[in-house]
Amino acid sequence: MSEKYLPLTATIAVFSILFLTGGFLYNHFLSTLVLGDILADNAFVIIAAIGTTFVILSGGIDLSIGSMIGFVGVAMANLDLAGWHPLASAALMIVFGAGFGALQGFIIDFCEIQPFIITLAGLFLLRGACFMVNLDAVPLRHPFVSAFAGWSIPLPGDGFLASSAVVMLVALLVAVGIAHWTSFGANVYAIGGDRVSAALMGVPIRRTLVKIYALGGLYSALGGIVYALYTSSGYPLAGTGTELSAIASVVLGGTLLTGGVGFVFGTLFGGMILGLIATLINFNGSLNGAWIMISGGLLLFLFIVLQRFLIGSLRFGTAS
Amino acid sequence: MTKLTSTSLPRDAATPNRLKALLRHRMIWPGLALLLILIVDGFVSPGFFTIRIVEGRLFGSLIDVLYRAMPTATVALGMAVVIGTKGIDLSVGSIIAICGAVISWRIHAGDPHFLILLLALATGLVCGLWNGLLVAILDIQPIIATLILMVSGRGIGLMINLIYGGTNPSFLSPLLQGLSVGHVSLIPTRLIVGAGIFLALWLLIRRTAFGLFLESVGGNARAARLAGVNARMILYSAYLVSGVCAAAAGVILTADTHTSDPVSEGLYIELDAILAVVIGGGSLSGGRIYLGGTVLGALVIQALTTSILTSGLPPEYNLVVKAIVVIVVLLLQSANARAALVSLVARRKR
Numbered sequence A: 001m002s003e004k005y006l007p008l009t010a011t012i013a014v015f016s017i018l019f020l021t022g023g024f025l026y027n028h029f030l031s032t033l034v035l036g037d038i039l040a041d042n043a044f045v046i047i048a049a050i051g052t053t054f055v056i057l058s059g060g061i062d063l064s065i066g067s068m069i070g071f072v073g074v075a076m077a078n079l080d081l082a083g084w085h086p087l088a089s090a091a092l093m094i095v096f097g098a099g100f101g102a103l104q105g106f107i108i109d110f111c112e113i114q115p116f117i118i119t120l121a122g123l124f125l126l127r128g129a130c131f132m133v134n135l136d137a138v139p140l141r142h143p144f145v146s147a148f149a150g151w152s153i154p155l156p157g158d159g160f161l162a163s164s165a166v167v168m169l170v171a172l173l174v175a176v177g178i179a180h181w182t183s184f185g186a187n188v189y190a191i192g193g194d195r196v197s198a199a200l201m202g203v204p205i206r207r208t209l210v211k212i213y214a215l216g217g218l219y220s221a222l223g224g225i226v227y228a229l230y231t232s233s234g235y236p237l238a239g240t241g242t243e244l245s246a247i248a249s250v251v252l253g254g255t256l257l258t259g260g261v262g263f264v265f266g267t268l269f270g271g272m273i274l275g276l277i278a279t280l281i282n283f284n285g286s287l288n289g290a291w292i293m294i295s296g297g298l299l300l301f302l303f304i305v306l307q308r309f310l311i312g313s314l315r316f317g318t319a320s
Numbered sequence B: 001m002t003k004l005t006s007t008s009l010p011r012d013a014a015t016p017n018r019l020k021a022l023l024r025h026r027m028i029w030p031g032l033a034l035l036l037i038l039i040v041d042g043f044v045s046p047g048f049f050t051i052r053i054v055e056g057r058l059f060g061s062l063i064d065v066l067y068r069a070m071p072t073a074t075v076a077l078g079m080a081v082v083i084g085t086k087g088i089d090l091s092v093g094s095i096i097a098i099c100g101a102v103i104s105w106r107i108h109a110g111d112p113h114f115l116i117l118l119l120a121l122a123t124g125l126v127c128g129l130w131n132g133l134l135v136a137i138l139d140i141q142p143i144i145a146t147l148i149l150m151v152s153g154r155g156i157g158l159m160i161n162l163i164y165g166g167t168n169p170s171f172l173s174p175l176l177q178g179l180s181v182g183h184v185s186l187i188p189t190r191l192i193v194g195a196g197i198f199l200a201l202w203l204l205i206r207r208t209a210f211g212l213f214l215e216s217v218g219g220n221a222r223a224a225r226l227a228g229v230n231a232r233m234i235l236y237s238a239y240l241v242s243g244v245c246a247a248a249a250g251v252i253l254t255a256d257t258h259t260s261d262p263v264s265e266g267l268y269i270e271l272d273a274i275l276a277v278v279i280g281g282g283s284l285s286g287g288r289i290y291l292g293g294t295v296l297g298a299l300v301i302q303a304l305t306t307s308i309l310t311s312g313l314p315p316e317y318n319l320v321v322k323a324i325v326v327i328v329v330l331l332l333q334s335a336n337a338r339a340a341l342v343s344l345v346a347r348r349k350r
Helices: A004-025 A032-059 A066-080 A086-110 A117-135 A143-150 A163-181 A183-193 A197-198 A205-231 A241-253 A264-284 A290-319 B002-010 B009-024 B029-044 B061-084 B093-108 B111-138 B142-163 B173-183 B188-208 B211-220 B219-225 B231-257 B269-278 B291-310 B316-332 B336-350
Strands: A152-154 A159-161 B052-054 B055-059
Touching: A004 A290, A032 A066, A032 A163, A032 A183, A032 A205, A032 A241, A032 A264, A032 B009, A066 A117, A066 A205, A066 A241, A086 A143, A086 A205, A117 B173, A117 B269, A117 B316, A143 A205, A143 A241, A143 B052, A152 A264, A163 A183, A163 A205, A163 B009, A183 A205, A183 B052, A197 A205, A205 B111, A241 A264, A241 A290, A241 B111, A264 A290, A290 B142, B029 B291, B061 B093, B061 B188, B061 B211, B061 B231, B061 B291, B093 B111, B093 B142, B093 B269, B111 B142, B111 B173, B111 B188, B111 B219, B111 B231, B111 B316, B142 B188, B173 B188, B188 B211, B188 B269, B188 B291, B211 B219, B211 B231, B219 B231, B231 B336, B269 B291, B291 B316, B316 B336
Parallel strands: none
Antiparallel strands: A152 A159, B052 B055
């Protein structure tokens, strides 16, 4: 097996082991009900993480995800008050997310500033904008919202696939298509692998970077829409810290943080591992919520060290 | 150069040159920004500059800005050292949370308070050891390496709280609270502590070879290594400095609130600290450490916050104003953006 697939294989193995462990420890854990719940609860994180995968594949980072989720929710709630149909406001938010991301990408490339600090400013700006609109949670009252939240596809067993999980899976398929079957996808991998070589080979760096961050913004806006519809409300603090979960999902999904190596598909499993840990700790009942943070950090550490040695071996491989 | 002009030109012709040199000085922009904010404050709220003596200590908005900026400035000084090596330390907020939990835990266990102070600083040192291990020994990108402690640190703080019952009971400590909210004759103690930390770091960075090594590793790690600098150890020590600075801020903040709350203590302080370094003229691409500029940067941030609060604007505007300041500062620092601005102005004139 190629070393390229090793991180992805490790991710799927960790997920399976965790899921089976849950099955040994608790009755009824190994069921489509639990699996469907994990997918539904983490759909918004995974959607945002899919967009982040492209950003990280290109060697960048996007910290504005969580604020984007909060802002989209607040904006949709207020447009709902103004009588907009949720689908219309969702379309507007998708355009806004892509535009905001594109602007970030442009500033990053044009001003040659680290993506970290520009998207940090984006984090401040969007979260501040949330607080300026309103400080309390605003409910979404349109009948479409409850119809969306109630709709689901029954799975074999007792489980069901919630609407948010369906949106997530469709978004995932689209992203996999973009990453592996378009020239844009190839350019993303090229820039992440070696930016100078990519430029010399004729990859349009600026256009690709703007598109990458636009895609990242679009997916985080979609994550925000799913979150707002799933919770039927817009809350200005929604999504706080989601950027960290999203980055962790991408890393656990086997994408190298140095860029250029990884799979969008792995991010699904990365996000589900985080969801699975939270579910296991909740099933236990006696464990404190602090364990979720610590075990998340621990897994992150293990995967980063694994990656570190993989990169080492890949480098030696090319040298010899 | 300056010697040539001052001898060959009449005395009054040299003044514009001196003005130009002053304008080119790196401290001038953050200094002017701070001055501008303070002048606006003076107009918006009369009495902003009055300093009175209340209950035997100095009191007034200016003192308040200094007082509240101290923890951020302390964290930012450590951050400036790390950023100088082309790194970043995202875990400072979590280090503060862990220190707070350790202080609260040991006080309830009945340790002598001076020992607890040392223990808190040692906690920061241990956190720095961990970050340094990942960055300098395992060669992991600093953002990601410190992200691990950032994610799990608040969890560790909560676990330490569990040791003595899982609540956040308040505590009294004459020593720690003396350092944080007390005052020596007229001056708040924490300002003296802050000045001490600044002086110690300044001596370390500017009066020993260590500072030179730090900047050389940040400028070009490979060249520094070839020149015989032990780049790994230098990089490692930068994270130790940052950890201890964060711990010092943790002592001040924990003693100020009389309790340890790992979930919210020092939340987002890493962002403010990075911002202070950037406003102070430090570049995220490393190689430069400006301690004075960093303190100015922290004061600019706090003055902005204070002026938003005193001007009667809702505090929610704080984040947006901060974001706009960051963007403007970054655009001004970028050569491309400046060139575009200049050509735009030139086209207007034509």
